[in-house]
Amino acid sequence: MxxxxxxxxxxxxxxxxxxxxxxxxxxxxxxxxxxxxxxxxxxxxxxxxxxxxxxxxxxxxxxxxxxxxxxxxxxxxxxxxxxxxxxxxxxxxxxxxxxxxxxxxxxxxxxxxxxxxxxxxxxxxxxxxxxxxxxxxxxxxxxxxxxxxxxxxxxxxxxxxxxxxxxxxxxxxxxxxxxxxxxxxxxxxxxxxxxxxxxxxxxxxxxxxxxxxxxxxxxxxxNVTDMLEVNRLVLESLEPRVEGDVHDSELIGRVIVEEGASVRGSRVVGPVVIGQGSVIEDSYIGPFTSIARDCRVSRSEIEYSILLSRSSIDGVRRIEASLIGHDVEVTPALNAPKAHRLVLGDHSKVQISS
Known part of the structure; x- marks a missing residue:
């Protein structure tokens, strides 16, 4: 066959x-x-x-x-x-x-x-x-x-x-x-x-x-919704292991820190996988998150998401249910007014964190 x-x-x-x-x-x-x-x-x-x-x-x-x-x-x-x-x-x-x-x-x-x-x-x-x-x-x-x-x-x-x-x-x-x-x-x-x-x-x-x-x-x-759901399912089956460096941090549940990765001053709640060469500092990484190799997450929160290689998140209050590609930089908008810009169809339902 x-x-x-x-x-x-x-x-x-x-x-x-x-x-x-x-x-x-x-x-x-x-x-x-x-x-x-x-x-x-x-x-x-x-x-x-x-x-x-x-x-x-x-x-x-x-x-x-x-x-x-x-x-x-x-x-x-x-x-x-x-x-x-x-x-x-x-x-x-x-x-x-x-x-x-x-x-x-x-x-x-x-x-x-x-x-x-x-x-x-x-x-x-x-x-x-x-x-x-x-x-x-x-x-x-x-x-x-x-x-x-x-x-x-x-x-x-x-x-x-x-x-x-x-x-x-x-x-x-x-x-x-x-x-x-x-x-x-x-x-x-x-x-x-x-x-x-x-x-x-x-x-x-x-x-x-x-x-x-x-x-x-x-x-x-x-599609993105199904990718995140499959990611959740696979993470739930993984066994925890820490091969990288962890300092002044809290790891809870099934967390994988691959060789060459570094976690400093952060809280990580599994299931989570942090890839080789990635750096997590002063951040919160929530359940069902996959961070690929050579990424950096600083002073930020991310949960139920997939972050692809060589991307960075710096100073962002919270990211969830997201698929972020390779070589992406995510930072706060400087001096931007606090406003929501929307285009909504009939019978829409929107939840906004104010």
Whole structure:
């Protein structure tokens, strides 16, 4: 069995962060989201991985290399434009050959990995195996419709009128039969070759498509809200350790201070991770905060946030629920009047700290 990891796409929902960085490399708990997926694939006993890359190929290739750091053999497959998940399968046809494969979306995060899913597929070997989970906004995802016996009868990508609340999680398992389905597709109304249409083709042709509803945790980390939530979840599972220097400071709960980091005159309430070379001084770092390497936080408060490498926060009263990019400087506005400038739509609700 091989794996096909999708790491193209422009990451429009994470702009401006993704103007200068691949969305799959934005870190949670100081590790790129893509790395969690590669680790899950390796844990499932899969060694050969094709990574579909687009405009950010150089950055992803530099970060992942040949895959040996993960125990994988990585091959890169160029996609000229993000033309749909099924298009990624189409361009990977030669690489995949006649092998079964798992397709994993590189910006998805699944707690507990995919070991059980892969084992079940290998044992029962349906034509396709899909993961489903209930969501509040199914129109934003591929949606599955099941009959009374729990069989998949219909699939639709981002429907205007969803027929269920069951969304397809970004992990799929296929036999080589899917290539016949993909070759028969035409672009959808979105102008893409949809993997949901390929799976529907298998259903219509009488082939077995096996659904698995997951009760664990899954997130598509395509926006800031979900990135922060995944960061929270990962931090909760980390074991505390202090390898850097801590002076005149209070560390409470699960706090990681990596080698070369320094915490002085500060209070840190975990779970928190402070990356290599970062300096925290005279500050408060609150729960569910990840501070990457070579950052500086001085005379400030930050909580439930992600701070990327080489950024600094100096003299800022409080920051929360924020994603701050690389090489950013955050400071107080000098001589600015205390006022709020707002543009609000109908029925808005706003909470302002006065």
């Amino acid at each position: 091989k794996a096909l990891v999708l790491a193209g796409g422009s990451g429009t929902r994470l702009r401006p962060i993704t103007h200068t960085q691949a969305k799959q490399l934005v870190p949670v708990a100081n590790k790129p989201v893509l790395f969690y997926g590669l680790e899950a694939i390796a844990s499932a006993g899969i060694e050969d991985v094709g990574i579909v890359v687009g405009d950010t190929h150089a950055e992803i290739e530099s970060a992942v290399g040949d895959g040996s750091a993960f125990g994988l053999n990585v091959t890169y497959l160029r996609q000229e434009a993000p033309l749909g998940l099924a298009h990624a399968v189409l361009i990977a046809r030669e690489y995949l050959g006649d092998d079964d494969f798992v397709m994993y979306l590189g910006d998805n995060f699944i707690v507990g990995g995919i070991d059980g899913l892969v084992e079940r597929f290998r044992a029962e070997r349906p034509s396709a195996q899909i993961m489903l989970t209930k969501v509040l906004d199914p129109g934003q995802f591929g949606v599955a419709e099941l009959d009374a016996d729990g069989r998949v009868v219909g699939l639709e990508e981002k429907p205007r009128e969803p027929k269920s609340d069951l969304a397809l999680v970004g992990v799929y398992l296929f036999t080589p039969l899917v290539h016949e389905a993909v070759s028969a597709l035409k672009p959808s109304w979105r102008g893409e070759l949809e993997i949901t249409d390929a799976i529907q083709w298998l259903i219509d042709a009488g082939h077995q498509v096996q659904p698995t509803q997951i009760s664990g945790y899954w997130k598509d980390t395509g």
